[in-house]
Amino acid sequence: MSEEKIAVIGGTGDLGFGLAVRWSLAGAQIFIGSRDEKKAQDAAERVKETANAGGSSRTQDLRVSGCENSQAAAQASIVVMAVPFPAQAAILKSIRGSLKDAILVDTTVPLAGTIGGKPTRILGVWQGSAAEQARELTPPGTPVVSAFHNASAEVLQDLSITPDCDILVCGDDEPAKKTLFSLVKLIPGLRPIDAGPLEMARIVESMTALLISVNRRYKVHHSGIRLTGLPAEARSG
Amino acid sequence: MSEEKIAVIGGTGDLGFGLAVRWSLAGAQIFIGSRDEKKAQDAAERVKETANAGGSSRTQDLRVSGCENSQAAAQASIVVMAVPFPAQAAILKSIRGSLKDAILVDTTVPLAGTIGGKPTRILGVWQGSAAEQARELTPPGTPVVSAFHNASAEVLQDLSITPDCDILVCGDDEPAKKTLFSLVKLIPGLRPIDAGPLEMARIVESMTALLISVNRRYKVHHSGIRLTGLPAEARSG
Numbered sequence: 001m002s003e004e005k006i007a008v009i010g011g012t013g014d015l016g017f018g019l020a021v022r023w024s025l026a027g028a029q030i031f032i033g034s035r036d037e038k039k040a041q042d043a044a045e046r047v048k049e050t051a052n053a054g055g056s057s058r059t060q061d062l063r064v065s066g067c068e069n070s071q072a073a074a075q076a077s078i079v080v081m082a083v084p085f086p087a088q089a090a091i092l093k094s095i096r097g098s099l100k101d102a103i104l105v106d107t108t109v110p111l112a113g114t115i116g117g118k119p120t121r122i123l124g125v126w127q128g129s130a131a132e133q134a135r136e137l138t139p140p141g142t143p144v145v146s147a148f149h150n151a152s153a154e155v156l157q158d159l160s161i162t163p164d165c166d167i168l169v170c171g172d173d174e175p176a177k178k179t180l181f182s183l184v185k186l187i188p189g190l191r192p193i194d195a196g197p198l199e200m201a202r203i204v205e206s207m208t209a210l211l212i213s214v215n216r217r218y219k220v221h222h223s224g225i226r227l228t229g230l231p232a233e234a235r236s237g
Numbered sequence: 238m239s240e241e242k243i244a245v246i247g248g249t250g251d252l253g254f255g256l257a258v259r260w261s262l263a264g265a266q267i268f269i270g271s272r273d274e275k276k277a278q279d280a281a282e283r284v285k286e287t288a289n290a291g292g293s294s295r296t297q298d299l300r301v302s303g304c305e306n307s308q309a310a311a312q313a314s315i316v317v318m319a320v321p322f323p324a325q326a327a328i329l330k331s332i333r334g335s336l337k338d339a340i341l342v343d344t345t346v347p348l349a350g351t352i353g354g355k356p357t358r359i360l361g362v363w364q365g366s367a368a369e370q371a372r373e374l375t376p377p378g379t380p381v382v383s384a385f386h387n388a389s390a391e392v393l394q395d396l397s398i399t400p401d402c403d404i405l406v407c408g409d410d411e412p413a414k415k416t417l418f419s420l421v422k423l424i425p426g427l428r429p430i431d432a433g434p435l436e437m438a439r440i441v442e443s444m445t446a447l448l449i450s451v452n453r454r455y456k457v458h459h460s461g462i463r464l465t466g467l468p469a470e471a472r473s474g
Contacts, residue, residue, distance in 0.1 A: 120433060122440075152466070164465040168447070196357060196450035203359075203440075203447045210405070210440045213433035218467050227451060228401040228461040229389070
């Protein structure tokens with residue numbers, strides 16, 4: 001069982017919910033965060049229901065609770081930002097006082113679709129990427145890692161499907177990245193890949209728009225990415 | 238045998254050379270272009286030698302010649318731009334009068350490394366991408382397609398290796414894209430993927446920088462990309 005305490009800020013949304021379901025099944029303790037405590041608590045119940053319906057034998061072990069965002073962040077060693085881009089900055093400001101020794105994991109993609117534009121386009125972010133904006137809004141001692149942009153929220157929520165996707169991890173803090181690697185590996189089918197420093201999130205974030213374009217062209221819902229040509233230790237995840 | 242007539246502008250460079258080797262083995266007629274006709278002719282000889290050394294039984298069939306860039310372009314139905322980013326605009330201007338009913342295939346990646354910066358960074362191109370710059374510099378009737386950014390030049394040149402990589406194709410002209418799909422399929426191991434309109438080249442070009450970052454992290458030379466979750470007809474290439 002994983003001993004990690006993970007806050008999923010925006011855990012009521014599709015990606016956050018899917019991650020919460022998968023990590024709770026792996027034994028991690030999950031704090032679903034929402035601006036609205038009641039919504040967070042409802043989502044926590046639904047996470048348990050979804051995980052149980054997925055045929056887990058660990059029903060009793062699931063440790064999922066819901067709280068207001070800053071309360072969720074305060075209890076966690078890993079804080080995952082899984083909110084729409086237009087909400088990212090305000091929510092980060094609201095929780096940054098509650099980040100203690102946590103790692104901040106940013107999953108935000110600045111899709112033009114989040115402000116009414118095309119879902120296959122990316123907004124320009126002055127800092128270079130949503131992840132670098134997150135770093136700017138996070139206390140200096142808090143490591144920021146960027147990941148999970150290209151994971152299908154739909155697949156994560158559907159326990160009848162095993163994901164088939166690499167998770168490209170960007171960040172400047174190597175121990176924090178290692179911790180994140182172990183979190184990725186808690187979810188069968190996902191493989192963590194070290195994509196380099198946080199600034200590479202500019203590229204990884206944009207790849208979500210590319211996958212949306214491919215989904216539309218091929219009339220599928222969850223295209224993903226696998227890297228080839230890596231050494232065996234990366235291949236085995 | 239392919240009946241295509243393909244000009245590879247910059248066919249003396251690694252990517253162009255590798256594509257010329259592979260396509261010549263598939264039976265296409267290749268015109269290696271260079272600013273220097275002699276260099277182009279030398280490269281054409283080396284393409285034949287490399288293809289022959291690769292154990293082909295088709296030695297007699299190889300149709301590869303070298304010419305000055307605009308001469309190469311004038312003879313081809315498909316003109317592949319495989320030059321470093323800093324040379325792209327000037328060379329396009331020099332050949333655009335020679336493009337008849339050809340499709341222009343741009344492979345250019347605006348890597349910062351090409352002007353002395355980091356190889357893991359991308360230069361901002363005013364038009365959005367190198368491919369869109371190519372479109373601006375191409376006669377109105379010439380379809381522009383963007384492809385081959387993420388193929389390893391090293392792998393293409395080494396006939397003992399079968400590539401393991403998807404080719405993300407961007408463009409606004411559907412028939413031209415279809416033609417390019419058939420060109421991609423001439424090379425075993427490569428699978429063409431329709432990534433959407435030409436503007437998506439902004440993302441696909443940048444993915445080369447990401448792969449360079451991954452190569453450095455994992456101490457490999459030719460990481461590539463495969464998409465997952467596509468329907469069977471795409472899977473079979």
